[in-house]
Structures are given as structure tokens and as C-alpha cells.
Amino acid sequence: MSTVDIEGWNFATRQVHAGTEHHAGHRPRATPIYLSAGFVFDDFAQASGRFDGSEDGHAYTRVSNPTHAALERRIAALEGGAGALFVGSGQAATSTALLALAASGDHIVASSSLYEGSREFLRETLARFGIAVTFVADNADAAQWRRAITPRTRALFAESIPNPKNDLLDIAAVAQVAHDAHIPLVVDNTLASPYLLRPIEHGADIVVHSASKFLSGHGTVLGGVVVDAGRFDWAADDRFPQFSLERGPDGRTRIERAGELAYLDFARTLAMRFGPAASPLNSFLVLQGIETLSLRVQRQSDSALAVARWLERQPEVAAVDYSGLDSSPSRDLARTYLPRGQGSVFGVTLRGGLAAARAFIDAVTLFTRMSHLGDVRSLVLHPGSTTHVGRTEEERVASGIDPGLVRLSIGVEDPDDLIRDLAQALVAARAATSDAATPAAPETAAAASARVVEAGAR
Ligand SMILES: Cc1ncc(COP(=O)(O)O)c(C=O)c1O
Structure with a gap:
């Protein structure tokens, strides 16, 4: 041997x-x-x-x-x-x-x-x-x-x-x-x-x-x-x-x-x-x-960057915690430590808080609701009500776990399909927030479907 x-x-x-x-x-x-x-x-x-x-x-x-x-x-x-x-x-x-x-x-x-x-x-x-x-x-x-x-x-x-x-x-x-x-x-x-x-x-x-x-x-x-x-x-x-x-x-x-x-x-x-x-x-x-690590992780990182950039432009999104974005406080460290790609797991904070996060998570059809990450399939989780449920509200806020934060783990699917799924979930998040607190006029059905189509054609 x-x-x-x-x-x-x-x-x-x-x-x-x-x-x-x-x-x-x-x-x-x-x-x-x-x-x-x-x-x-x-x-x-x-x-x-x-x-x-x-x-x-x-x-x-x-x-x-x-x-x-x-x-x-x-x-x-x-x-x-x-x-x-x-x-x-x-x-x-x-x-x-x-x-x-x-x-x-x-x-x-x-x-x-x-x-x-x-x-x-x-x-x-x-x-x-x-x-x-x-x-x-x-x-x-x-x-x-x-x-x-x-x-x-x-x-x-x-x-x-x-x-x-x-x-x-x-x-x-x-x-x-x-x-x-x-x-x-x-x-x-x-x-x-x-x-x-x-x-x-x-x-x-x-x-x-x-x-x-x-x-x-x-x-x-x-x-x-x-x-x-x-x-x-x-x-x-x-x-x-x-x-x-x-x-x-x-x-x-x-x-x-x-x-x-x-x-x-x-x-x-x-x-x-x-x-x-x-x-x-x-x-x-x-x-x-x-044996396929580099192939999967490169693809997942590239897709995550595309998805993070798209999410950051959406009106329902307050923040995207991804070190590949210019808005990230970790951008310079990412240039030093992560030149090949910045990974594929990140938090997205929705403006509509818990109601928006709940509607978003219930609306996804391609993303899997699951407590896991790094899978070839894309996954979504609401940390505040799952992994961090044992912590007080103050502790969660101190750790940046806002009620509207959802965690995405981007898989190897086609990024356009992922964005299409996220687009329709954001429409649901917006509708749920508008019903609950009426902070903004609900998006019309026509505008919402145009955005989903635009996401698909990105
Ligand atoms: C960064 C990190 N370390 C360790 C663990 C624990 O790994 P396992 O679930 O294999 O025990 C996890 C699980 O999500 C994790 O995200």
C-alpha cells in the first residue's frame, strides 16, 4: 500500500x-x-x-x-x-x-x-x-x-x-x-x-x-x-x-x-x-x-455575488451582509482574504421586519426552508425564530439578528432562477408588510409581476 x-x-x-x-x-x-x-x-x-x-x-x-x-x-x-x-x-x-x-x-x-x-x-x-x-x-x-x-x-x-x-x-x-x-x-x-x-x-x-x-x-x-x-x-x-x-x-x-x-x-x-x-x-x-469542492464553491460564490447585488437594489431590502459588496464594512478584508470569491451564505434584512420575513420564507418555492448551509441546493432560514430563538430580543439585536433578517445559502442552481424565486418572495413580503402596518402603498399586481419577469430576464 x-x-x-x-x-x-x-x-x-x-x-x-x-x-x-x-x-x-x-x-x-x-x-x-x-x-x-x-x-x-x-x-x-x-x-x-x-x-x-x-x-x-x-x-x-x-x-x-x-x-x-x-x-x-x-x-x-x-x-x-x-x-x-x-x-x-x-x-x-x-x-x-x-x-x-x-x-x-x-x-x-x-x-x-x-x-x-x-x-x-x-x-x-x-x-x-x-x-x-x-x-x-x-x-x-x-x-x-x-x-x-x-x-x-x-x-x-x-x-x-x-x-x-x-x-x-x-x-x-x-x-x-x-x-x-x-x-x-x-x-x-x-x-x-x-x-x-x-x-x-x-x-x-x-x-x-x-x-x-x-x-x-x-x-x-x-x-x-x-x-x-x-x-x-x-x-x-x-x-x-x-x-x-x-x-x-x-x-x-x-x-x-x-x-x-x-x-x-x-x-x-x-x-x-x-x-x-x-x-x-x-x-x-x-x-x-x-472532489468537486472548487467547482461547487466557485459557482456558489459567483452566484451569491450576483444575487446579493440584485437584492441590494430591491426596495424591500434594508441591508445585505455580503463581503463581496462595496457597501460591506468587510470589503477590504475580503480583497485580502477572499480574492477568489466571498462565499455563498449571507444575511438579508427585510425592511418589513418579522412579518416580511415570515411572508418571504413562506413564499419561496425554489429555495428550501432548512437549517443547513453549503448545500448544492439553495436554502433559506429565519435565524431569529430558529437558531437564535433562545436569545433575548436585546441579545439578538446586539448580534445584528434583526427580526427581518433571513439567511440565504446559495446553491449551484441557475442564478436567474434563484433571483426569480426571490423576486416573487419579496412581492409577498411587501404585501404582508403593507397589510400589517401600511407603511407604503402595496405594489400593484401588474408592477409586481413585471418585476418578477424582469428578474427572470436579468
Ligand atoms: C460555522 C459553523 N460551524 C460549525 C457548525 C456546526 O456544524 P455541525 O452541524 O456539523 O455540527 C455550523 C453549523 O451550522 C456552522 O455554521
């Missing part, structure tokens, strides 16, 4: 070939799905060697599996990391990544512009384990990050393209703050995908993904990945004793055992103990999805 050499290959080639193992025997071209709970030991010595780490190979799928391993190599190659760990969901990746760094009594500094599930994990769940979190109000302000750091801070955490507000992270600036304090920067790169942005190239130390989104791409599977850049100096001081001081049953520290992959080795042990393992069927589906 041999692993293909990816040195010198560009992204589109890597996404198809990196991580592949060429097997002797039947010589399958696709990576086989090793749907097996465990793996046979030849003898007593091999069993013991697989457990104490003195012998390479797989023992049990909760720890490692050949299909997962192929995916881990591929994602590490695409993100520019030294290694990766595949787990059962994006949430499992975030929790594993952070719990490998912080323990009871420690502290994490996080952006406040985050996927709400991650915010809840940081705010509610980590608090139960004695890990405090300070949320930085303005992502882009490096001074706020610096001020929030305490002697107990063990990680800085943010999303490269925050869901759903698209207020981009200045990765290099925040990485500098982190490194000045000798703390790693962990970046959730789900909405960008490694095709649009590779945070490790800008200074991030650890990257996490929900592989359920763009990496798999087809809305069929859950998965999560932790990628280790492999270059943080864990032994520089005594802040990270789990890597540099504590010794395992074999008498070695993580650094002695795994070298540059000490963090990942510890994270794998943590995942093995907590148990968020994925099925090998899932890693197969993510591997297959990644």
Missing part, C-alpha cells in the same frame, strides 16, 4: 488525489468504505503495539479508521496543515479542538460573531466545566482581542467568515495578538472552505470545519474536522502541560510521542474518550464531496 505524493500539485488536483492510498490486491480506484468496528491483530505483540503507539495501524474505529485517515490526509493537504482528525460533526470538531487546549479554571477569548451553536457551547457548556469565555464585540478590532486576554487564556476562537453576518476576521492581525501572548488561534473555516481561504497561511494554528457543509456539499452527511498546522511551540512555557509535561503510560510526553502533531495526538485521545466518532460511510461521502 502506498500514499500518493501531492508535492507541487495545485488545489484542484489535490482535492481529487490527496490522501489516496493505492492498495495492492483488488486495487480499488475510489477509497473503500472500511465499515468495520475494529481491525484484526496478527498476534499478541501487534495488539499491544497498536495500543501503546509503538506500531502504526488501526485498532478500533472510535480512535481511527482507514477511510477516515484518507479524508484526514486530504483535508490536511488542502488546508496546508500537518495533520487532521475527523469526528462526527462540526460541533464535535469545535468542542474537541477547544477542550484539548483549555481545562477547568482556564479562559477562552472568542468572537461574538459566531454560528449560534458554537456560541451556546462556549457560553453555556464550557461554563459548566469551569472554562470562562470572553466574547469580543468587534471582530475586526485587534485591540479588543488583546485586552480580553488573561494569564489563564488558552485559545482565541473565531470564524473566518462569520455565520450569518459575514463580518470577516482579520486572521493575520488576530493571529499576531494570539502569538504575542503565546496562545494559539483556532479558526472555524466552515463558510469559506479551504478553496476560498486557508487560515493557516495567514497565521492560524488550528482550523476546524463542519464537514456537513461545503466539504461534503450535498446535505447528506454530518462530519467535523480539526486541522493542526503543526507549528505552535507548546513547550515554550508551562501553559500547555498536557503536551509538554504530562507523561502517558509509555512514559513519554505528547511532544516526545508525536512531535509536531502533539496537539492532534492529544485531541485524538480526547475524542476517543468522549466518543464523537463518525461512521466510515460519512468520511467516504465527505471524500467524494471534496
Whole structure:
């Protein structure tokens, strides 16, 4: 069995070939799905060697599996990391990544512009384990990050393209703050995908993904990945004793055992103990999805820009949070970090508030109403009444989750068809608002249908 050499290959080639193992025997071209709970030991010595780490190979799928391993190599190659760990969901990746760094009594500094599930994990769940979190109000302000750091801070955490507000992270600036304090920067790169942005190239130390989104791409599977850049100096001081001081049953520290992959080795042990393992069927589906990643994401980004530009011109729309628009406060950061495209998930705030959002969401016919993103199909969600329902009105407003905000995830359909669907949904939104509050004269049926036709002929 041999692993293909990816040195010198560009992204589109890597996404198809990196991580592949060429097997002797039947010589399958696709990576086989090793749907097996465990793996046979030849003898007593091999069993013991697989457990104490003195012998390479797989023992049990909760720890490692050949299909997962192929995916881990591929994602590490695409993100520019030294290694990766595949787990059962994006949430499992975030929790594993952070719990490998912080323990009871420690502290994490996080952006406040985050996927709400991650915010809840940081705010509610980590608090139960004695890990405090300070949320930085303005992502882009490096001074706020610096001020929030305490002697107990063990990680800085943010999303490269925050869901759903698209207020981009200045990765290099925040990485500098982190490194000045000798703390790693962990970046959730789900909405960008490694095709649009590779945070490790800008200074991030650890990257996490929900592989359920763009990496798999087809809305069929859950998965999560932790990628280790492999270059943080864990032994520089005594802040990270789990890597540099504590010794395992074999008498070695993580650094002695795994070298540059000490963090990942510890994270794998943590995942093995907590148990968020994925099925090998899932890693197969993510591997297959990644083979078309650049094609899908380029198309989705191009369409998202066209849709965002069109939406911004519509009278029912108060704001479009898309960093590809000149109106975006993140436009300059997008030029630096997202030159290929600015992603395909963004918020749109309707002037008519909740009534308009409700009518809009009920009126779409091509967009799917769904709590998901990064799918080949276009999706729509009202965060205020779904993902953010557990927050108070003041908290939602502080995070920019206006009652009229809807989140779109643009798929690979024809953008003209998407705009046609959105045009008729805006007509419904306007009618609902006019009925409720009568702020403006309702659009006549003739004018509305002319706009829908115009959208279709764009
Ligand atoms: C940015 C981001 N990170 C993480 C997650 C969690 O991923 P999963 O649903 O795979 O647990 C999501 C889910 O929407 C997300 O949008």
C-alpha cells in the first residue's frame, strides 16, 4: 500500500488525489468504505503495539479508521496543515479542538460573531466545566482581542467568515495578538472552505470545519474536522502541560510521542474518550464531496455575488451582509482574504421586519426552508425564530439578528432562477408588510409581476 505524493500539485488536483492510498490486491480506484468496528491483530505483540503507539495501524474505529485517515490526509493537504482528525460533526470538531487546549479554571477569548451553536457551547457548556469565555464585540478590532486576554487564556476562537453576518476576521492581525501572548488561534473555516481561504497561511494554528457543509456539499452527511498546522511551540512555557509535561503510560510526553502533531495526538485521545466518532460511510461521502469542492464553491460564490447585488437594489431590502459588496464594512478584508470569491451564505434584512420575513420564507418555492448551509441546493432560514430563538430580543439585536433578517445559502442552481424565486418572495413580503402596518402603498399586481419577469430576464 502506498500514499500518493501531492508535492507541487495545485488545489484542484489535490482535492481529487490527496490522501489516496493505492492498495495492492483488488486495487480499488475510489477509497473503500472500511465499515468495520475494529481491525484484526496478527498476534499478541501487534495488539499491544497498536495500543501503546509503538506500531502504526488501526485498532478500533472510535480512535481511527482507514477511510477516515484518507479524508484526514486530504483535508490536511488542502488546508496546508500537518495533520487532521475527523469526528462526527462540526460541533464535535469545535468542542474537541477547544477542550484539548483549555481545562477547568482556564479562559477562552472568542468572537461574538459566531454560528449560534458554537456560541451556546462556549457560553453555556464550557461554563459548566469551569472554562470562562470572553466574547469580543468587534471582530475586526485587534485591540479588543488583546485586552480580553488573561494569564489563564488558552485559545482565541473565531470564524473566518462569520455565520450569518459575514463580518470577516482579520486572521493575520488576530493571529499576531494570539502569538504575542503565546496562545494559539483556532479558526472555524466552515463558510469559506479551504478553496476560498486557508487560515493557516495567514497565521492560524488550528482550523476546524463542519464537514456537513461545503466539504461534503450535498446535505447528506454530518462530519467535523480539526486541522493542526503543526507549528505552535507548546513547550515554550508551562501553559500547555498536557503536551509538554504530562507523561502517558509509555512514559513519554505528547511532544516526545508525536512531535509536531502533539496537539492532534492529544485531541485524538480526547475524542476517543468522549466518543464523537463518525461512521466510515460519512468520511467516504465527505471524500467524494471534496472532489468537486472548487467547482461547487466557485459557482456558489459567483452566484451569491450576483444575487446579493440584485437584492441590494430591491426596495424591500434594508441591508445585505455580503463581503463581496462595496457597501460591506468587510470589503477590504475580503480583497485580502477572499480574492477568489466571498462565499455563498449571507444575511438579508427585510425592511418589513418579522412579518416580511415570515411572508418571504413562506413564499419561496425554489429555495428550501432548512437549517443547513453549503448545500448544492439553495436554502433559506429565519435565524431569529430558529437558531437564535433562545436569545433575548436585546441579545439578538446586539448580534445584528434583526427580526427581518433571513439567511440565504446559495446553491449551484441557475442564478436567474434563484433571483426569480426571490423576486416573487419579496412581492409577498411587501404585501404582508403593507397589510400589517401600511407603511407604503402595496405594489400593484401588474408592477409586481413585471418585476418578477424582469428578474427572470436579468
Ligand atoms: C460555522 C459553523 N460551524 C460549525 C457548525 C456546526 O456544524 P455541525 O452541524 O456539523 O455540527 C455550523 C453549523 O451550522 C456552522 O455554521
